[in-house]
Amino acid sequence: MNEFEWLRQTRALREPVTPRRDLWSGIDAALDAAHAEAEKPAPQRNHRRVQNWLIAASFVGLSLFAGSLAVHLRDRTLANATAAATLDAGRWRPNDPRLAGAAVELDAASMELRQAMEQAPRSPALQRLLYRTQKQQSQLRQMEHQAG
Structure with missing residues (x-):
């Protein structure tokens, strides 16, 4: 194959080509089928029931979260109160200056x-x-107490 044959073949590509069979009938049938499928009523899936279950599940999750948060905060508050009480009880200051340094340590x-x-x-x-x-x-x- 030489250069002249290539040029002739490329010029032939510019010319319109008719298909061997009619494509529009297949395209039209596919569009009609898609349009008919879109017009069908959607099957009943009990969307309301699913939505109710999702709402109930979210309330359960939220309740569990709030409960665990409340327990955690209560425990933390009790721990802080206990720590404050023990700190106040632990801050004993002896009257004897010889024991004061040991008490601070x-x-x-x-x-x-x-x-x-x-x-x-x-x-x-x-x-x-x-x-x-x-x-x-x-x-x-x-x-x-023994020292007086």
């Missing part, structure tokens, strides 16, 4: 242990340390 240690317990409430090591600190504070109070 034990109060600071107790407060730091409580803060650590908020991050790891089930730590046995922290619980033992807090128990020992409270025991030392108790012994310090007894020493003050």
Whole structure:
């Protein structure tokens, strides 16, 4: 095939070509079928029932969320109140100046242990340390009472 034949074939592509069969009848039938399908009534799917179930499920989810939030806030409020009460109870100031320094150190240690317990409430090591600190504070109070 040479260049002249290619040029002749490309010029032949510019001319209109008639299809071997009529395409419009198939297109028209497909459009009519789509139009007839769109005009059919939609099947009943109980949209109302589904919508009611979705509303009920959303209320249940919202109630669970609100309940868990209320429990969490209540626990947090109780923990804060307990911590404040123990802080007030733990801020004992002895009259004897020789015991005052030890009381300040034990109060600071107790407060730091409580803060650590908020991050790891089930730590046995922290619980033992807090128990020992409270025991030392108790012994310090007894020493003050004995000293007079």
